[in-house]
Amino acid sequence: MDYKTPRSVEEAVDLLTTHTGAAHLLAGGTDLLVKLRAGMAAPDLVIDLKSIPRLRGIESSPSGFRIGAATSCAEIGEHDGLKAAWPGVVEALKLIGSTQIQGRATLGGNLCNASPAADSVPALIAAGAVCEIAGPAGTREVPIENIVTGPGRTALARGEFVLAFRLPLPRARSGDAYLRFIPRTEMDIAVVGVGVAVTLDASGVCAQARVGLGAVAPTPLLVADAARALIGSRVDAQALNALAKAVSAACKPIGDKRGTIDFRIKVAGVLARRAAQTALQRAKAT
Amino acid sequence: MSKHHVTTTINGDPAEFLCSTEQTLLDVLRDVLYLTGSKEGCASGDCGACSVMLDGRLVCACLVLGVEAQGKRIETIEGMAHGDKLHPLQQKFLEHAALQCGVCTPGFLIAAKALLERNPDPSETEVRYWLAGNLCRCTGYDKIVRAVIDAAKEMRAA
C-alpha cells in the first residue's frame, strides 16, 4: 500500500484519475483506518488530502461560510461565527464520535463514507448546505442531499472528491437544531438523527423549513412533507404532531443490532418534534 | 513496497523511524519505538487507551497512520511527567485511587490533560463528556472524575 500527499487539488485529481489500482482518499482517517484493520478496504494507494490548503479551514464572508472538507470537527466546533449562525450544524458535527475522533474526523469523510447514520449530514441538509466538488472536468456544486446514493455509495464520479461545504448566512428569525437517539450518552452510531431548520416571518409564522433525517433509510433524507407540516404554522402542538407523523412516514429503516424498525419510526417522530421546538426557540431568539 | 522514512518530534525530542503505510501511529509507538505506555484496547478508536496528542489535538493513535506523523509534534504518556516531578493529574490519580488495573490510565491522563488545557474549570458533566471516549472497566469512573476535578483545582491555584 502506497501513500501520497498531493499539495494541490490538481495534483490530487491527477492521482485519482491516473492510478490504475484501487485508490482511497484519506482525510481524518477515522473511518478508513477502521476499515483497513477490519479488511473491509484494501487499497494499494492512500491519497492524503490534508496538505491541500483549499480543503482546510473555515472562511466566513457576506455570502456565508465555506468549510474545507478536510477540516477537523474539533476545529469547526471552535468557530464562534459558525456556532452562532448554525448551532444545529455545529452540535451535529460535534456529536461525531469521542473527543479523540473529533480531533481528526472531517465533514468530507462523514459525508463520503456514506453511512446512512452520519451525524453531520441531516443537519447540513436542513441548513441547505452545498458541496463544492473537484474532478477531472473542473469543479461543480451539488446540494448535499444529492451526494449519498446508498449505503457506502456516493454520486461522485471517478476522480472526483469534495473540496468544501458551503452554508449561506442564515436569514433573520432562523434557527436550526439537530438531535440524535443513541442508547448510551456517547460513543454510539445514531439510531435516528433529525435536523430541523426553520425561518419565521415577522409575525412569527414559519415561512421556510427544511428537515433532514438520518439512520432511518438507505441514505440521509430531505423530507419535503415534514417541512410542509411546519410551513405556514406557528410550530404549535398541532403542527408538531403533523411534523412527527410526516417524519415517521418518511422512514424506511432496517432493524439491526442498534434498533428495531418500529423503534426507529416512532423515535424519529419524537426527535423531530423536539428538534423543531429547539429550532423554533433559536429562531425566536435571533 | 519500501518503507516510509518519517521524522517527527515525540515528547519534545526529535525522533525518526521506518514504517509501512499500514502501520498506525500506535503500531509505530509500541512496536518500533518501544514506547509502550500507549495501549491497544480495540484498534478501532472506541476505547481511547491509545490517546496521544498530535499537534496539540487529542487523538487516538490507532486511527492515525505512522506516516502521517511526518513533521508533526506528538505527545505521549511518557512525556507527561517532568523528570521526577509528576504532573498534577498523575499525582491526583494516585491520591484518589483513580486507577485499579491501570491499563486505561495513560489514555485518561492524556485526555484529561487536553481537557484542562482548554477548560481549566470544567464541571463534572463537562469532564464526563470530554472523557466519554476513554473506557474504563475497573473503576466505574467515579474516582477518575474526582481526580480530574481536584487536579484542575490545584492547577488553577498554581
Place this chain on the structure above:
Amino acid sequence: MNDITNQSVLERHLKIVGTRPLRPDGVDKVTGRAQFGADIHLPNMLVGKVLRSPHAHARIKSIDISKAQALPGVKAIVTAADFSDLPSEFIPAGEMMVNFRDMTRNIMAREKALYEGHAVAAVAAINEAVANQALNLIEVDYEVLPHVMDVDEAMAPDAPLLHDNMFTIGVEPKPAKPSNIAKRVEFALGDLAAGFAKADVVIEREFLTRPVHQGYIEPHACVARVSEDGQAELWCTTQGQFIVRGFCAKLLGMEVSKLKVTPSEIGGGFGGKTVVYLEPLALALSRKACQPVKMVMSRTEVFRATGPTSGARMWVKIGATKDGRITAADAVLKYQAGAFQGSPVQPGCMCAFAPYDLENVRVVGYDVVVNRPKVAAYRAPGGPIAEYAVESVIDELALRLKLDPIEFRLKNAAKEGTKAAYGPKFGPIGLVETLKAAREHPHYATPLKKNQGRGVASGFWFNIGGDTCATLNLGEDGTVSLVAGTPDIGGSRASLAMMAAEELGVPLDKIRPSIGDTSSLGYNFLTGGSRVTFSSGMAVVEAARDMVRQLRERAARMWEVPVDSVIWEDGCARIAEAGVAEFKSMSLAEIAKTAGKTGGPIVANAAINATGAGPSLATHVVDVEVDPETGKVTVLRYTAIQDAGKAVHPSYVEGQMQGGAVQGIGWALNEEYIYDAKGRLENPGFLDYRIPVCSDVPMIDTVIVEVPNPRHPYGVRGVGETPIVPPMGAIANAVAHATGVRFTELPMSPPRVLAAIDTAAATR
C-alpha cells in the same frame, strides 16, 4: 495452622490498616512504565496469529497447511495434531471447574468447530503481515452442521448435539441418549408444598438474560520462549500464573518445573483471565520454531473467542404471608455453558436465595451447551444472573404486600446462624447492617419526580480461600521485600504491604511488595473469588508473625535473655518487663544488619490453604429516569452499601464497589451478545457491545459496613465480587417503579423498554 485468632488484633489500635496510602506500584502505572501483557519485546521474536472457524458448528474434515508452511517467513504452524488428546479430568479454575479434555479442544478445535471464532490453527511468522498471509493460505474443509444458540433450543429432544458423549449428570436414572444438557443440580431444604400452602401471596415469573463479556480493556497477550532442551518461559497477562503453568504443562506434555510463568501487570480480568487461550498455542509454536513467539488478541477475537458469561432462562416462584414473611421459594435456572460444559449454574443456584432466611426452598439448575464460546468466570459467576431474577420477584412481592422493599428484606434477612439452601450455616454476616444503612441513607429519603423510580436489591457472594504462599525477605538495611503470588488486579499489593507493615510495626515504605513468578514461590491459587486480600493477606500476616518471632529470637540471642522476655513493639525488639534498669531496644534495621552473625538471613515463608473466607453481603439503591417516548433509561443516583469485614485500604474497597456497580449497570441496560441467524457474532467490538462510558453514569456513592470475619487476622472479607450481584435487580426494580412495567428480560435497552411501555399503555 491457618486459623489465626484475631481478637487481640481487633482490639489493637491500627496505624496503617484502614488508612489510604498511595499504592507502591502507582507511579509506574501513571507514567506508562508498567508492563502489561503486550508490552514485552524479546530479541528474535516471532508474531503468532490464530485461524478461527467462521462457522458456529462444523465438522473439520481436513486441514491442509502445506501452502502456508511454504510461505517465506513462516516458522511454525500448529493444529490439533500438535496437542495430545487429554482424558476427562475436572480441576478448579477460580470458582468454576474446567475439564482437560474440553480444554484441549477449546484451545484448538479437534473433531469439530463448536462456535464461530473457535481456534483451528495457529501460525508463527517473522511479522504480522506474513502471519496473516499464512492464515489465508491454510485450507480447512468444513462440513457445516446445524447449530443451537439458546438453552430451550438446545434442550429440545431433537436438538442438534454438540457432543455425542454428553449424558446428563445428576439425573436418575442416567439418560440412555446423549443431549446438550451436561448437568442437573438441585439444592433443597424443607417442604416446598407446605411452604407455598402457607403463603398468602405467591408470585412466579420467567426471566431471560443474554451473555455478556467481562469487558476488560486489555486483550489477552503473551510471549512464549521455549529452548531446544524443552525449558520454557512464558510472560502473560493472567489472573493466575500457577494455573497457567499447570494448564500449559498438561496441554503440552511438559513437567511443571520446566515452565516458568511470569505474570505481567494485568489490564482487567474479572474472571475472564483465569483460563488459557493463546498461551499453550504460543508455547507450542515457540517449541517448534525455537524462537520467542508473541501472541496478542485483537478486540474482535476477545469478544468472539474468549469466555463471556452465560445467558440464561430462569423461572422463580416465591410465596409470602401478608405480614411479609417468605414461606417458600422455588427456582429453575437454565444457563448456557457455551461450547463445552461448565456454566456457573451451580454457584448461581447456591447464591440465588442466599440473602434470605428460608425454611422451604429449592433451586434446580441445568448446565446446557450451545454453539457459543465456552463461558468463563465473570465476577461472582452465576450469582448476578440468578439474583436479578430473585430480587425482581422479591420487589414485586413487597409491592403486592404494600411493604417497603427494605423492610420486606429485613423481615427475611439471613443472619448469623441462618442455614443456607446450599448447606452451611452462616457465621457473622452483615446483610442486616447494609439494609439498615440503606434505609437511613439520605438517598433513600430523596423525593422522586415524574418518570423516575427507585429500586433496591441485595446481593451475596461466598468468596473463597485456597492455596497461598507468601515470602518476606529482610534486607540488610532493615527494609523488607514481600513476594506474593496472586496477581494484583485492583491494588491488592498495597493492602498486602499494609498488613505486613502493621504486623512488623514499620512505616509502609519499608515494605516493597512484588508479585512473583512461578519459580519464586510455592503454589498459589489464582486471583479470583475475592480471595487475595483474604488469603494472600492471611499468608502475609502469618509470614510477618513468623518474622517477628525470628526477630525476637535474634534480639534475645544478642541480649542473652530468654526469648519470652522479648516483645516486639513499634518495629523494635524490647525487653518486656517494666522497670528494667537498662532499657533495651533494637530496631528492625539493627537486627537485620547483624543477621549474618546471629544465625543467617531472616526469611519468613507462609504456605497455607486459607479457609474461613466469609461471605460479603450488599444492598444497592438506585434511582433512574425513563424517557417514556424513547425508552431510554438514565441512572440518576446510585448508592452501594457492602460489608467488607474490615476495609484494609478503604479506597480500593470503594473502587471494587463502584466498578462492580457500573459493570452491573451495563449488564442491566445495554450489554449483550448479538448473533445472526448463522451463529455469527454481530457486535464483536466496543462500538456495538455497549459498556458504560463516563457520561453514562453518576458518581457511585459507597458505604462500607464492617462486620469482621472472625477467621481472618484483620477481619477481612473478600469484597471484589459482591458489587456486581445487586445492580441488575436494583435497576430492573427502579425501572419497574418508574414505568409501572416489570422487566423480565435483560438488557433493558431502549427499543425493549419503549416496546414494553407502549404495550402496557395500549392494554390499559
